[in-house]
Amino acid sequence: MERVTVEKKILNENDRIAASLRDRFHxxxxxxxxxxxxxxxxxxxxxxxxxxxxPQSMRAAVLTGDIQTDNDxxxxxxxxxxxxxxxxxxxxxxxxxxxxxxxxxxxxxxLDLLIIENVGNLVCPTxxxxxxxxxxxxxxxxxxxxxPLKYPGAFHRSRxxxxxxxxxxxxxxxDVAQARANAAAIxxxxxxxxxxxxxxxxxxxxxxxxxxxxxxxx
Amino acid sequence: MERVTVEKKILNENDRIAASLRDRFHxxxxxxxxxxxxxxxxxxxxxxxxxxxxPQSMRAAVLTGDIQTDNDxxxxxxxxxxxxxxxxxxxxxxxxxxxxxxxxxxxxxxLDLLIIENVGNLVCPTxxxxxxxxxxxxxxxxxxxxxPLKYPGAFHRSRxxxxxxxxxxxxxxxDVAQARANAAAIxxxxxxxxxxxxxxxxxxxxxxxxxxxxxxxx
Numbered sequence: 001m002e003r004v005t006v007e008k009k010i011l012n013e014n015d016r017i018a019a020s021l022r023d024r025f026h027x028x029x030x031x032x033x034x035x036x037x038x039x040x041x042x043x044x045x046x047x048x049x050x051x052x053x054x055p056q057s058m059r060a061a062v063l064t065g066d067i068q069t070d071n072d073x074x075x076x077x078x079x080x081x082x083x084x085x086x087x088x089x090x091x092x093x094x095x096x097x098x099x100x101x102x103x104x105x106x107x108x109x110x111l112d113l114l115i116i117e118n119v120g121n122l123v124c125p126t127x128x129x130x131x132x133x134x135x136x137x138x139x140x141x142x143x144x145x146x147x148p149l150k151y152p153g154a155f156h157r158s159r160x161x162x163x164x165x166x167x168x169x170x171x172x173x174x175d176v177a178q179a180r181a182n183a184a185a186i187x188x189x190x191x192x193x194x195x196x197x198x199x200x201x202x203x204x205x206x207x208x209x210x211x212x213x214x215x216x217x218x
Numbered sequence: 219m220e221r222v223t224v225e226k227k228i229l230n231e232n233d234r235i236a237a238s239l240r241d242r243f244h245x246x247x248x249x250x251x252x253x254x255x256x257x258x259x260x261x262x263x264x265x266x267x268x269x270x271x272x273p274q275s276m277r278a279a280v281l282t283g284d285i286q287t288d289n290d291x292x293x294x295x296x297x298x299x300x301x302x303x304x305x306x307x308x309x310x311x312x313x314x315x316x317x318x319x320x321x322x323x324x325x326x327x328x329l330d331l332l333i334i335e336n337v338g339n340l341v342c343p344t345x346x347x348x349x350x351x352x353x354x355x356x357x358x359x360x361x362x363x364x365x366p367l368k369y370p371g372a373f374h375r376s377r378x379x380x381x382x383x384x385x386x387x388x389x390x391x392x393d394v395a396q397a398r399a400n401a402a403a404i405x406x407x408x409x410x411x412x413x414x415x416x417x418x419x420x421x422x423x424x425x426x427x428x429x430x431x432x433x434x435x436x
Contacts, residue, residue, distance in 0.1 A: 006224045039256045039340050039369060040361025067341065069367050090371070092310065092341035120368070121341050122257050123285065123310035142360040142383065143258025149287050150338070151257060153308070165360065171389050173416070198391070 014128055017096035021103075021131025025114070031217040032114045033210070034130050036154050037138035038147075039120030042164045044072045045197040046138060046206075047117060051079035053207050058214070059110065063102050064117040065094040072117065082106070093125040094118050113214050126153040133213070134159035141165050142172050145179035148186045155186040160193065162206060167196040232346055235314035239321075239349025243332070249435040250332045251428070252348050254372050255356035256365075257338030260382045262290045263415040264356060264424075265335060269297035271425050276432070277328065281320050282335040283312040290335065300324065311343040312336050331432050344371035351431070352377035359383050360390050363397035366404045373404040378411065380424060385414040 025032050037043050047062065054060050061082040064072045073085035084106065086098050094116065116132065118125040126135075137158040139147055142165055148155040155161065161183050169176070176194070183190050193209060195202035243250050255261050265280060272278050279300040282290045291303035302324065304316050312334065334350065336343040344353075355376040357365055360383055366373040373379065379401050387394070394412070401408050411427060413420035 038258060038338070038361075039365055040358070066368055068370050069364070071364055071368065092339075119341070120256070121310075121339060123337070123339050124342065140258070140360065142358065142386070143256075146287070146289055147257055150284055150289065152286050168360070168386065168389055171386055 011127065014096045017100055018129035018131040021096060021099060025131060025133070028110050029217050030111045030114055031214045032116065032130070032132040033213075034116045034118060034125075034132035034135045035138060036118045036122065036125045036135055036158065037120060038122045038140075038143060041120070041138045041140040041143065042197045043117055043120070043138050044075055046162065046164060046195065047076055047115060048079065049197050049200065049203050050115070050207065050210065051076060051081055053203070054079075054081070054113070056080060058112050060113040060115070061106070061111050062115045062117065063094075063099060065098070065119045067091070067119060076117075088119060092119060092121050092123075093128050094130060095128045096130050099130050112218060113210075122147070122151040122154050126157055133217070136160045136162060138162045138164050139179070139183075141168055141174040141176075141179075145175045145182060148179070148182040152186045155183050155190060158187070158190060160191045160209065163192060163194045164197060166194050166201060167199040229345065232314045235318055236347035236349040239314055239317060243349060243351070246328050247435050248329045248332055249432045250334065250348070250350040251431075252334045252336060252343075252350035252353045253356060254336045254340065254343045254353055254376065255338060256340045256358075256361060259338070259356045259358040259361065260415045261335055261338070261356050262293055264380065264382060264413065265294055265333060266297065267415050267418070267421050268333070268425065268428065269294060269299055271421070272297075272299070272331070274298060276330050278331040278333070279324070279329050280333045280335065281312075281317060283316070283337045285309070285337060294335075306337060310337060310339050310341075311346050312348060313346045314348050317348050330436060331428075340365070340369040340372050344375055351435070354378045354380060356380045356382050357397070357401075359386055359392040359394075359397075363393045363400060366397070366400040370404045373401050373408060376405070376408060378409045378427065381410060381412045382415060384412050384419060385417045 065086045070085045077083040135158040283304045288303045294301045353376040355372045
């Protein structure tokens with residue numbers, strides 16, 4: 001009982017901060033996406049492909065969450081956009097206060113696009129609103145088509161599923177149609193884009209999806 | 219502060235139950251392994267390969283944790299050993315009380331080998347002692363060789379790393395030597411076995427490792 005009560009208080013407090021972040025992002029016309037996936041789904045490489053294709057005139061930035069190491073931040077910083085690492089020191093997810101704090105440190109607060117790369121974890125990040133416009137779940141084909149059913153929270157709460165690593169489809173037992181059906185069973189409104197961040201397949205469709213939403217916000 | 223205090227209380231309570239489970243497993247000569255990995259690392263297929271090779275005379279059983287669905291339990295139940303699903307209903311890890319409760323429901327409590335398949339999550343399950351002899355972390359080569367550094371808890375606390383899906387090495391950018399070095403940097407004593415549950419490569423070495431430990435317990 002006590003645990004549940006404390007969890008509720010934490011989530012209420014998180015929701016309050018997230019709501020204030022969301023107001024701020026709305027006022028400033030910033031599109032914020034919160035990217036959630038298992039470790040090793042290819043999130044960081046997908047974001048590298050994204051940053052290298054963004055117009056340099058765009059005011060974009062990345063917040064990347066990791067339990068340890070700043071590997072991802074260093075990889076992402078090569079593309080000319082500001083990148084800030086949030087090291088969670090053991091915590092299994094980002095929360096709204098971490099985002100608020102990271103933004104307070106930022107020299108240029110007015111952005112067109114803020115990409116949040118959550119901690120690699122298909123479970124816990126799902127429960128924490130970060131003030132984002134939408135969550136995006138990245139599933140790689142090596143993980144199995146059953147994952148939307150086994151981890152429904154992430155798929156239920158995401159507007160888009162990026163089905164990544166499709167270059168590996170010839171080598172893994174993965175049924176794309178079944179994966180799509182499983183995602184739709186959990187979330188009938190979910191959009192799905194198939195990509196390979198490695199080969200570049202589908203990256204055009206993903207960029208089109210993302211940039212249309214940035215423009216809608218401006 | 220409040221949150222940390224409650225978490226400590228929960229972990230203390232968990233450790234108390236885990237210690238009593240460990241005593242029981244010792245008395246009964248049961249080897250218990252706690253398998254931890256990301257979603258989609260191939261844990262369940264590795265366990266299928268394991269169960270199909272276990273001597274039918276062995277008193278073995280599996281507890282498998284999932285947030286939703288009993289897919290894994292159904293897959294594992296085909297091999298003639300008792301399998302029990304623990305559906306965590308949202309919780310991101312198994313805890314010792316769940317194990318205690320599952321064992322209380324079991325008709326045949328005396329086992330040679332109990333395999334626990336934790337919830338697919340490389341972060342949270344690491345903190346919960348389940349009374350096991352050892353943790354085993356499964357990393358698939360599709361996840362990237364940096365994972366021991368990014369998720370050090372799981373690798374620090376595991377006796378063995380199973381490096382799975384090596385059949386995919388020709389198709390993914392994965393540096394096996396670097397992965398081994400990263401795991402050793404976090405845990406110099408960690409043992410490493412390379413496997414492909416799909417092709418069967420390395421399964422002999424894994425079975426040898428496991429069965430030697432079962433025999434040592436008997």
